[in-house]
Amino acid sequence: MNEQKNMSLGQELVTLLKTNIRDYMMYIALVVIMAFFSWRTNGGFISARNISNLINQAGYVAILAIGMTIILIIKHIDLSVGYVAGFCGAVAAILMTQHGVNEWLTILIVLILGALIGLYQGTLVTRVGVPAFVATLAGQFMFRGLLSLSLESTGTIIVPNKGFNALSNGFIPDLPFGTDLHMLTLIIGVVLVVAMIYSQLKERRNKQKYNFQVSSNAVFIIKMVAFAAIIMIIMYTLADYSGIPWTAVIVGVVLFAYNYVLNQTRLGRYVYGIGGNDQAAELSGINVKRVTLYAFISVSTLAALAGVLFTSRLQSATPQAGLGFELDAIASSYIGGVAVSGGIGRVTNTIIGSLVIMSLTNGMNLMGVGISYQYIVKGIIFIIAVAFDIRTRKSVR
Amino acid sequence: MSDYILEMRNIVKEFPGVRALDNVNFRVQRGEIHCLVGENGAGKSTLMKVLSGVYPHGTYEGDIVYNGEVMNFKSIADSEAKEIAIIYQELALIPELSLYENIYYGHEIVKGHKIDWNETIVRAKEMLDKVRLNADPSMKVKELGVGNQQLVEIAKALSKNVKLLILDEPTAALNEDDSQNLLQLIRELKESGVTCIMISHKLREITAIADTITVLRDGATICSIDCHEYEVTEAEIIKHMVGREMDNIYPPRAEHEFGDIAFELKDWTVVDPAKDGREILHHVNINVRKGEIVGLQGLMGAGRTELALSVFGNTAGYKITSGEMYMDGKQVHFKSARSAIDGGLAYVSEDRKGNGLILIQDIKYNITIANLQALMSGTSVNKNEEIMQANYYKDSINIKAPSVEQLVGNLSGGNQQKVQVAKWMFVKPNVLILDEPTRGIDVGAKFEIYTLMNRLVEEGMSIIMISSELPEVLGMSDRLYVMSEGTITGELTAEEATEERVMAMAIKGGAQDE
Numbered sequence A: 001m002n003e004q005k006n007m008s009l010g011q012e013l014v015t016l017l018k019t020n021i022r023d024y025m026m027y028i029a030l031v032v033i034m035a036f037f038s039w040r041t042n043g044g045f046i047s048a049r050n051i052s053n054l055i056n057q058a059g060y061v062a063i064l065a066i067g068m069t070i071i072l073i074i075k076h077i078d079l080s081v082g083y084v085a086g087f088c089g090a091v092a093a094i095l096m097t098q099h100g101v102n103e104w105l106t107i108l109i110v111l112i113l114g115a116l117i118g119l120y121q122g123t124l125v126t127r128v129g130v131p132a133f134v135a136t137l138a139g140q141f142m143f144r145g146l147l148s149l150s151l152e153s154t155g156t157i158i159v160p161n162k163g164f165n166a167l168s169n170g171f172i173p174d175l176p177f178g179t180d181l182h183m184l185t186l187i188i189g190v191v192l193v194v195a196m197i198y199s200q201l202k203e204r205r206n207k208q209k210y211n212f213q214v215s216s217n218a219v220f221i222i223k224m225v226a227f228a229a230i231i232m233i234i235m236y237t238l239a240d241y242s243g244i245p246w247t248a249v250i251v252g253v254v255l256f257a258y259n260y261v262l263n264q265t266r267l268g269r270y271v272y273g274i275g276g277n278d279q280a281a282e283l284s285g286i287n288v289k290r291v292t293l294y295a296f297i298s299v300s301t302l303a304a305l306a307g308v309l310f311t312s313r314l315q316s317a318t319p320q321a322g323l324g325f326e327l328d329a330i331a332s333s334y335i336g337g338v339a340v341s342g343g344i345g346r347v348t349n350t351i352i353g354s355l356v357i358m359s360l361t362n363g364m365n366l367m368g369v370g371i372s373y374q375y376i377v378k379g380i381i382f383i384i385a386v387a388f389d390i391r392t393r394k395s396v397r
Numbered sequence B: 001m002s003d004y005i006l007e008m009r010n011i012v013k014e015f016p017g018v019r020a021l022d023n024v025n026f027r028v029q030r031g032e033i034h035c036l037v038g039e040n041g042a043g044k045s046t047l048m049k050v051l052s053g054v055y056p057h058g059t060y061e062g063d064i065v066y067n068g069e070v071m072n073f074k075s076i077a078d079s080e081a082k083e084i085a086i087i088y089q090e091l092a093l094i095p096e097l098s099l100y101e102n103i104y105y106g107h108e109i110v111k112g113h114k115i116d117w118n119e120t121i122v123r124a125k126e127m128l129d130k131v132r133l134n135a136d137p138s139m140k141v142k143e144l145g146v147g148n149q150q151l152v153e154i155a156k157a158l159s160k161n162v163k164l165l166i167l168d169e170p171t172a173a174l175n176e177d178d179s180q181n182l183l184q185l186i187r188e189l190k191e192s193g194v195t196c197i198m199i200s201h202k203l204r205e206i207t208a209i210a211d212t213i214t215v216l217r218d219g220a221t222i223c224s225i226d227c228h229e230y231e232v233t234e235a236e237i238i239k240h241m242v243g244r245e246m247d248n249i250y251p252p253r254a255e256h257e258f259g260d261i262a263f264e265l266k267d268w269t270v271v272d273p274a275k276d277g278r279e280i281l282h283h284v285n286i287n288v289r290k291g292e293i294v295g296l297q298g299l300m301g302a303g304r305t306e307l308a309l310s311v312f313g314n315t316a317g318y319k320i321t322s323g324e325m326y327m328d329g330k331q332v333h334f335k336s337a338r339s340a341i342d343g344g345l346a347y348v349s350e351d352r353k354g355n356g357l358i359l360i361q362d363i364k365y366n367i368t369i370a371n372l373q374a375l376m377s378g379t380s381v382n383k384n385e386e387i388m389q390a391n392y393y394k395d396s397i398n399i400k401a402p403s404v405e406q407l408v409g410n411l412s413g414g415n416q417q418k419v420q421v422a423k424w425m426f427v428k429p430n431v432l433i434l435d436e437p438t439r440g441i442d443v444g445a446k447f448e449i450y451t452l453m454n455r456l457v458e459e460g461m462s463i464i465m466i467s468s469e470l471p472e473v474l475g476m477s478d479r480l481y482v483m484s485e486g487t488i489t490g491e492l493t494a495e496e497a498t499e500e501r502v503m504a505m506a507i508k509g510g511a512q513d514e
Helices: A009-019 A021-040 A048-073 A081-098 A103-128 A132-150 A162-169 A183-209 A217-240 A246-264 A266-276 A278-283 A288-314 A325-335 A347-367 A371-392 B044-052 B076-081 B099-103 B117-130 B146-159 B176-191 B203-209 B234-242 B304-311 B337-342 B352-356 B363-375 B383-396 B413-427 B443-458 B470-476 B499-506 B508-512
Strands: B004-015 B018-029 B033-037 B061-066 B069-071 B084-087 B164-168 B195-199 B212-217 B220-226 B261-272 B278-289 B293-298 B319-327 B330-332 B345-348 B431-435 B462-467 B479-484 B487-493
Touching (some): A009 A217, A048 A081, A048 A162, A048 A217, A048 A266, A048 A325, A048 A347, A081 A103, A081 A132, A081 A325, A103 A132, A103 A162, A103 A288, A162 A288, A183 A217, A246 A288, A246 A347, A266 A278, A278 A288, A325 A347, A347 A371, B018 B033, B033 B044, B033 B176, B044 B076, B044 B084, B044 B195, B076 B084, B099 B117, B117 B146, B146 B176, B176 B195, B176 B203, B203 B234, B212 B234, B261 B304, B261 B462, B278 B304, B278 B319, B278 B462, B278 B487, B293 B304, B293 B470, B293 B499, B304 B345, B304 B431, B345 B413, B352 B413, B363 B413, B383 B413, B413 B443, B443 B462, B443 B470, B470 B499, B479 B499, B487 B499
Parallel strands (some): B033 B212, B084 B164, B164 B195, B293 B462, B293 B479, B345 B431
Antiparallel strands (some): B004 B018, B004 B061, B061 B069, B261 B319, B319 B330, B479 B487
16 A cells, blocks of 8 residues: 555556456547548538437437446346337337327326336246346237237327427526526536535545545646546537537436445445346345345336436337347447456446447447448447457456 | 376467466376366466367467377367366256266267167166266256256266366365365276376365466466375465465454444244245354454355345345345345445455456456445446446455456456455455355465455455355354354354364254255
């Protein structure tokens, strides 16, 4: 510990880089992918308009991936999320158009529906003992059927509700004295930066109070400036167009909540423990079945939310909704560094993973790359990420 | 005059941040039994992995000279081609396959492109005869006990025509009888010309069987002792291993009075639905007083671990058909590990890697996981407090690691065991069940665990110690129960207990059954 104190700034940065190589590679990969598409599209990819668009498109994948990350950490899988999202989106459309339920009550009902689906699949896994792969594969069949059944008589349902459609197409309102730039977005950016610096400072103080080693002042300042710059650049880009999309707000809130639960609470500890060694977790007094059940309820509830976002994005419910969503969610988690053997993973990194996946989709669409090639490219990036992950992660005896 | 089958010269093996082997020299004579001893982390297993090609040529420095030639093993297959076989502590058999399939797994007997199963069965039977295992080659491995599985492993090695056999703690999981059998078999193999390297912590076995003993400490060769020159004592080996004299293997315990009965089982009968509803525990009556260490001795399969698991929240899903459990005189019903923990009971698993620790997590995580409620501030876990607590236990019981952020999977067996104990100390239970607390850990670490046990009972805790090692049970227990075939066959005070009496009780039930 004392050695670290005497390190030069350069040495400290190198050490930092070495210990976090896995995370940094992911950020670098994202930047490289974004730079590549910006170059190929003459800046079209990085334009304020397209970035806003990208966020609106990526929202439902990010939400699905957050739920999937927890499922993968505890060494299960959920193959049904795609059609659960599709089915829940269809139910939302039906409630609003055929039963005249208002959009907010609709969303609540659909989320409860998602939770019940999760309860059903989680019960199969934890109480009946059906492997998650099988239980959710069966779910994939069933919810696909339910989706097409529910739209059988009407075909695609157009959703007229403005509030609902704003979720994935709208932006937060601006202050009344609007300028060219979206002022509220910039203000939120500043608030986020201040909040981040405040919480980081507090954590640092707290550590110093306990006499723990903290990074040197120089490194801390570099880190803070870098993070602040990233936040402000993104916020400025968004302010230059129409401001923060509602999707970003929703994803942000879900991400914040899940990150808090996983990193700060007992439940989060239990999730990692179960993924690391479920038998040891059981003997440590953790109710493995209950935590597993919660994870399934959470993933299906988030799938329902993703269904709402997707339906809102298309402003309609279609029988094709949900096709292949689970693949994007699983790929996002793994690209985001969830260990294939379970027990390791972070939802914040999963978001980066889903940005990688959605940047690929969006960028290749802009470039006019055919869908067949898109799948192949995504597959290659996916396998490179996982292979790199396995090679860099030191095996534990 | 000496004919060396193997010479390892100036072997250096480095891992990030650690020099595991530092210029080790190791020579084995043809046809001898060579015991390799040393504390955990001394480098024994690493040395054997270098030899067998697990760490391929190029990842270490130095030379391996085998039969006079320098070897550059790239993989285990390379070393096996030279008739070197290694049998690990964790057996590498496939439980669902038959004995003959296992014995020839990886080097099947083929005729044309097809496996010749008839020939395989005949030859497997020969190999089983050689290891004196009287079993049907077509039975499944999982139907055998650990001791016999060990024999199957050796049969497998023999089927490869092995000339140099490496055994990594072969008797660690075996009871006294099986151990004696195995040692006898190793002697017979020696007669038939097989050279054996045996890693072991059981010094009594080593002094009984070894021709040469090499001691490693901190990644360096300390000495090689020729056992034919003079009578080697356990004390001498220990001295070389730890670098100091150890007068007493069992630390003395301060005289203290026992309190009231802290834990009691009455008429405890348990059925295992997974084993066709067989009764695995019959009318067990035991008790422990406050401040007492009670030993629970018995052969492998006597039902000791099953007893512990059925008591500790019954996580294995047994059916408890009769009986009552009391903590401090009050009847309790533990329906989960959590309720047992909350009720003041803790269980240190015999299988620290399998169900005791979470290897991919760090020391602080493992120490605190069973008692996170003690670290809560609001809804979140206080991570600074967590580090403080973990550091306290790390220093207090001397867990050797650079920091509490070290992954548990990277610790030596003894230190892993200490993490397990620290985890339950942090829970502060009234009654602690220790299941094989010193399995596979070295003399120095054993002494530390014993000292820790003394400290805990002096503070008023009650300990039930399950162990297969007779000397340990006799050395540490204030009182002991002997179990056989799920029945308590005897109760002895420390004064009454002798190895002979305990063994007689331990095999008593076994004779009647089946």
